[in-house]
Amino acid sequence: MDDIIHLENEGDLLAQIEEVEALSSIYGDEWCVIDEASRIFCIKISNDLEGSKLTACLQIILPPDYPSAAPPIYQINAAWLRGLERTKLANSLEDLYVEHVGESILYLWVEKIREFLVEKSQSSETVDQPENVNMTTEEEEDDDDDDEDMPDFRSLKLNTENAHLFMDPAKDEEAPPIKHGNTFTDRRSTFQPHLAPVVTPKQVKMVLEKLYENKKLASATHNIYAYRIYCEDKNSFLQDCEDDGETAAGGRLLHLLQILDVRNVMVVVSRWYGGILLGPDRFKHINNCARNILVEEGYTASTDEATKSGAKIKRPKSKKMK
Secondary structure, X not given: OHHHHHHHHXXXXXXXXXXXXXXXHHHHHHEEEEEOOOOEEEEEEEOOOOOOOOEEEXXXXXXXXXXXXXXXXXXXXXXXXOHHHHHHXXXXXXXXXXXXXXXXXXXXXXXXXXXXHHHHHHHOOOOOOHHXXXXXXXXXXXXXXXXXXXXXXXXXXXXXXXXXXXXXXXXXXXXXXXEEOOOEEEOOEEEEEEEEEOOOHXXXXXXXXXXXXXXXXXXXXXXXXXXXXXXXXXXXXXXXXXXXXXXXXXXXXXXXXXXXXXXXXXXXXXXXXXOOOOOOHHHHHHHHHHHXXXXXXXXXXXXXXXXXXXXXXXXXXXXOOX
């Protein structure tokens, strides 16, 4: 049985190598190898239109059983891409995968994103600096002109074993309840955390859609989120995060969830930028907001409680979800 699995993975690896070589030939400098051994790549995609240029960076991690049995793990970095538009694009990529299960899909995904960029440009009457729509002055000063959409893989290594869960049809799934934490303001920037129990990627999307129905939350400069879903059958985690223009904040938030060993939960932190630079303090505020709501909802103990008990901080049994 092990020999059969090995042969299947060997076939997948060969297919991946051939696909990567083809994409590198087609896209040239736009295609970037981040970590070949870990099968991590990215490509910067633009609409190729003069005047109103939109760009997005597609980050890709190829699991061992891609393309035969699992889709690529992906994340789209584009500061202008938010809410329902992001969900619409993600759904179109997943539909493409379902139509071509077992086949190499990356070229179709890249061109679908490019097509989306063109449609977005043509439908926008005035788009002056679309890449920076969602970025505060802090990120503009921190980043080079051409790097605002590029990934930071140092802060994020995604679990690849359970990517197929994104394709589960899961009918009649209910939207999880969302808890809203207290707001915190520093130098006119306001932060607010939100938390929801999640056990499937579909529920993650439902939470985001529900949050964006709120006009105040939809108007936030950034809605940073991270989630972890525990897969009992494989004893592993399905996890992901999103910066929403606040560079590296999503990876830091996911790292916090990992350190606290919380599971089956999603945390979103909204930030309304007030015009004054906060520097590294903004990351501290985002993680503190997230930690506070996790403590309030019983997903982890407070630092004082953990110290008194002499135990590791961990999620109480009452919050375990099946």
